[in-house]
Amino acid sequence: MSHGRLSNDRGGLRGIVRGGSGGESPVISPRTLRNLRSELSRSLLAKFGIAILAVILFTAVFAPLLAPHDPTDQNLDNANVPPLGFTATENQTTSETVDGEVQIVEEEVVVNTTAEHPLGTDSLGRDVLSRTMFGARTSLLVGLFGTAIAVVLGVTVGITAGYYGGRVDDALMRFADVMLAFPSLVLAIALIGLWGQASLRIPDPLVAFGIASAEMPEDIVLPGTVIVVVALVNWVWFARVARGEALSVRDQEYVKAARSMGGSDLHVILRHVLPNSLTPILVLATIQIAAIILLESSLSFLGFSGAQLSWGFDIAQGRQYLSSSWWIATVPGLAIVAAVVGINLIGDWLRDALDPGIEGQGGAP
Amino acid sequence: MTDPLVTVDGLEKYYYENDTLLDRLTGAEPEAVRAVDGVSFDVREGETLGVVGESGCGKSTLAETLMRLREPTGGSVTFDGDPVFELSGGDMDAFRRRAQVMFQDPFSSLDPRMTAGEIITEPLAIHDVGTAAERRERAETLLEEVGLSADQIDRYPHEFSGGQRQRIGFARALAIDPEFVVLDEPVSALDVSVQAQVLNLLADMQAERDLTYLFIAHDLSVVRHISDRVAVMYLGEIVEIGPTEEIFEDPQHPYTKALLESVPRADTDERDRVVETIRGDVPSPRDPPSGCSFRTRCPELIQPPWLDAPQAAFREISEFRTRIENGDIDVDTRWERVGDPDREDRAAFVDALREEAFDEDLPDNDEETVREAIRALADGDREAAAATLRERYRSPCEAIDPALPAGNHPDACLRNEQPADVEAAREEWEADHDAPEVGASSR
Known part of the structure; x- marks a missing residue:
């Protein structure tokens, strides 16, 4: 499961790279795959991280089938029921x-x-387990889409700055520094305040095709503004890393060679600079997914995201009952911790396996 | 055979280092690093022109500027009648097809994420030659031609050895059927045994395909092996250029002589030969010496007309003078060594420094001048010491910048034939400077 996920990711990246050049080879070489595998077999933590993320991902995708109740179903007679065993x-x-x-x-x-209600109910009698399962969808959607937009934006700016250097670099990177000067949460709140809380409702195929119970919510809510905002807050990190990579790749002789053959800037960037800069960007992306999930939770907690089914929102709901009904806030809180830890463990694994020190040096497999 | 395919005329590449925002605001004069400083030569059709020089002399910058991978700061390059630096659009495309480069580093010259086949067909893909299948076929043929096997086409660079990688780099350069290939130290990073194989491959391909080479290297024996003509570079300038055998058998420029002299040879007679190395380091191209750029290390530095000292003595005095002018002699430690804290025993100081700085016996007049300079130094007057020496030992090499004349085997040394304007400048300089009287400036 987890392996399948990862190779899908790679396919996505490959698609981006292939766009302009049309070669045949994978961006990630067989040797890199070997490194990934051997590092995985060595590291217990990496397996643990993959397992955690696999569970969360599975839950998010099949939430309507797995959840025992409609997460929005209220029942005041059954409010504040504690989890089993308490x-x-x-x-x-x-x-x-x-x-x-x-x-x-x-x-x-x-x-x-x-x-x-194995994990209890909240103050309105909604099932905490079901809410946490559906909340995973919001978190992962925001985490994945937000990171994807941030990667595209940051890598474009960073590689442009690093490859062209000089004044282009100065201008773009000073702008990036200005972005860094704002605390990310403050910037995010300001942008949401500016643009409002638009969101996109996509019919849930599991419900629409009658696979899951019709009682489940019929839409997946894609919090559009939040996704764009977290991307705008986080792209700078990708820009800085991509710039550094582009700066070092730019001086490699194969870049000079491509230019001496008459390769255009676009060709050199798509064919050489981008593929050879991707490894640290990929590692950073995993870590940023975790950071963005946290940011989304913070925004939901503060009530700025507009999401009604989100870990952060549920924590905010449970906050006032923390002394009497601690589980309302604790269960989604633990879910956030698990997601962030799992993703960071995967990030560590990628970093160790794709160490640029091994990459490109030839010799030892 | 004799038509020049490439004509380089007065090519210059300066880098300006002090060009940060702060410098621009304070209006600081940008400092030029003269990597290539006015280089002119021809490469004739079908020949191999070797370019040799020590590391940092600007060989690779020359190659890259010539190929317009870096924008020149002056001069021109003509390729088959076309001015390379003014080409654009389709004409530039044509130049990029007809001229190729092969690089030095077998590790960084091939993209680690591309297979051998993709690397070799990259120029074809860029210029949109043939279909994917045709390109692949071409890559297979080329792999065989450069001594690899066609079934290695899907391997990645890290699966090849250094020599094999250079062969792939060469196959890439040949893929689009160029006429002119710049070989930028193609074998410097390889083992000696592999070097010979790759050199033979280069030579075979040249014969087979009528290629013209510009071959850059720092290894003289490699250059001698492959070149028809050789250009010797020093500090961004060509100091001597001529047919290979003439350069090696009858070198004219003192730098070429010293370079050849410093190579250890595989010969039993050689065992006890003291290898006369070139003294000192290459001066920084940021602040090149005035006049002849080799003068700071030249064993044949020209004496002024009024002087007739033994050459070795003159050279030592000149070096001593340079040390004083640069402030490389620390007077305080010398006084400490003399063991005279009150600094009264000038004679002891003078004797000590005289012995330290000179191996040679000096003629009486020169002995007196040198001691006079050291006395000034003992008093802490570095300026006066330098002036005393400068007065008597100034060389025309410091004032006159030699040029590379036209001809079959010219060299840029004032000792040899120079263009009329350089000769005239030298005569003028000699007329302007008279011999100083010994002791004239002493108090």
């Missing part, structure tokens, strides 16, 4: 009429767990 008490105020007098009785009642 008990909780609740102060209940009841009024009774005793001998013609109204008496107000305050009593502490025990809220029972039910197998129907």
Whole structure:
């Protein structure tokens, strides 16, 4: 599963690179694949990271089939139910009429767990497990699309700056520095404030084709503004890395050779500079996915993303019940931790396996 | 055979280093690094012109500027009648097809992410020659021609040895049927045994395809093996150019002589030969010497007309003078060594430094002048010391920049035949400077 995912990713990158040049070889060489495999077999943490991400990904894709309840279904009679294996008490105020007098009785009642809600319910009686499963969709969508846009933007700017150098480089990189000067969360909030919270609703194929229960939400919400905003906040990192790579690749003799054959700048960039700069960009991308998931959660927590089904949003919802119903905020919180740790472990694995010190030096396989 | 295919005329490539924003704001004069400083030569059709010189003399910059991989700061290059630096569009495309480069580094000259086949067909793809299948076929043929096997076409560069990589680089240069190939140190990074194989391959291909080579190297024996003519470069300039055998058997320029002299030869007679190396380092091209650029290291530095000292003594004095002028002699440590904290025993200081700096016996007059200069130095007057020596030992080589005359085997040395304007400048210089009296400037 995880391997399949990765090679899909690679196919995507290859598509970008192939766009203008039309060669036949993969961007990632057989030797790199060997490195990836041997590093994976050596590293327990890498396997762990892949396993975590595989679970989250699987959950996100098949959420309508896996989730026990409609995540938006409210039931006030069943509110604040604790997860299985825990008990909780609740102060209940009841009024009774005793001998013609109204008496107000305050009593502490025990809220029972039910197998129907294995991870409990929130203050409106919505199933925490189902909400966390559907929340994975928002996080991964924002993480993947946001990173993809940031990569395209950052790599374009960075490679242009690094390859041409001089004033082009000065201008682009000073602009990037200005972007870096803003705290990312503040910048993101400002941009959302400027553009509003547009989102795109895509019919969920699992529901539309009747594979999953019709009770499940029929749309996948793609938070458009948030995706664009997190990309705009994070592209700078890609620009800086891509620029550095382009600067060093630019002086390689094969670039000189391509130019001496009459290769245009576009040819040299697409055929040589970009493929040879991709490794650290790929590593950075994995780490940035984690950072963007965190940023999305922060925005949702603060209520700026407009998402109603998101880990960050649920944490914000559960915050006020933290003392009595801790699970409402804790479960999505743990989901964020798991996703970020898993993705970072994968990033470490890629970094170790694709070490540029090994790449391009020839010799040892 | 005798028509020039490539004519290089006064080619210059200066780099300006002090060109940061701050420098521009403060109006600082940009400092020029003269990597290639006015180079002229022809490459005749079908020949191999070798270019030799020490590292850092501008050989590779010359090659890259000539191929217009770097924009020149002056001069022109004509390729088969076309001015290379003014070409654009289709004409430039044609030049890029007819002239190719093969690079030095077997590791960085091939893209590690491309297969041998993709590398070799890259020029064909760029110029849109043939279909993909035809290109692949061509790559297979070329692989066989350069001594590899066609079934290695899908291998990556790291699967080849250094020599094999250079063969691939050469196959790439040949792919589009060029007429002119610049070989930028193609064998410098290879083992000696592999060097010979690659050189033979280059020679065979040249004969087979009527190629014209510009062959750049720092190894004299390699250049001698492959070149018809040789140009010797020093500090961005060509100091001597001529037919290979003449350069090696009858070198004219002191630099060429010193370069040939410094090569150890495989010969039993050689065992006890003291290899006379060239003294000192190559001066920085940022601040090249005035006049002849080789004068700071030249064993044949020309004496002024009034002087008739032994050449070895003159050379030592000149070097001593350079050290004083550059402030390389630390007077304080010398005084400490003399062991006279009050700095009163000038005679001891003079004797000590005289012995330290000179191996040769000096003629009486020169001995006196040198001691006078050291006395000034002992008093801490570096300027006066330098002036004393400069007065008597100035060489025409410092003032006159020799030029490379026309001809079959010219060299740029004032000792040899020079163009009329250089000769005239030298006569004028000699008329302007008279012999100083010994001791005239002493107090």
